[in-house]
Amino acid sequence: MAQIKTYVRPMAGWWRKNPFFVRYMIRESSSVFLAIYTLILLVGLLRLTQGEAAYEAWRSALTNPVSILFHWLALLTVGYHAYTWWMVSPKTAPNIRIGGREIPEMLIAAGGLLGTVGASVLVYVIVRWM
């Protein structure tokens, strides 16, 4: 049977043509980095159950330059996603009214960003000194 030859618009590299879509793809790539990072944590948990030698081997693997580079890329992309997550939060959050008035959009976004900064400082202090 003859194949019907309809024109299909080529989509290869569609996102490279527009800076907005380039930023979109960088942001979405963070999901892959986050998944891999979480799997690294899961492996760490597995090694933790296997005793001190296994856990320390996992720790020393993390000092490999490839690992450090991966974590820097993960930090940049996941951090960028965290920033955009809070910047759209006024659109995605439930509509909360205080005294009949809507909360200003910038206040919701700023609250989220401050939450990330606060949580980061808190985690650092707990891991380092508590």
Add this chain to the structure above:
Amino acid sequence: MKRSHEPIFWSLFGAGGVLSALLAPVLIFITGIITPIGLWMPSQALEYSRVLGFAQHWFGKLLLLAVISLFLFHAAHRIYHGLHDVGVHAGTGTMIASYGGALLGTLAAAFLLFKIGF
């Protein structure tokens, strides 16, 4: 009408999104960068006995399970829908691979946290 399963995945995606926006950058920075290179964080901060104690405490278990499970479901949801952008269309196979993987990771974490003791 067939009920949609989207609300479940959407909730897990949202919860994971909030938790990862709050904690993922600092966790990556501490466990993957500053502790391994020994800058601004002494190596003893993540030593065996300390992390073991954390994983054996009920609150530590809860936090570790929440982080691993919700991060995985959040990432799975975005990878599942993001595959479309690189020309892989959403279907049963990609759904099982993404959400199934997140579920498997959750079960593994729960099992390990139980196995590690209290």
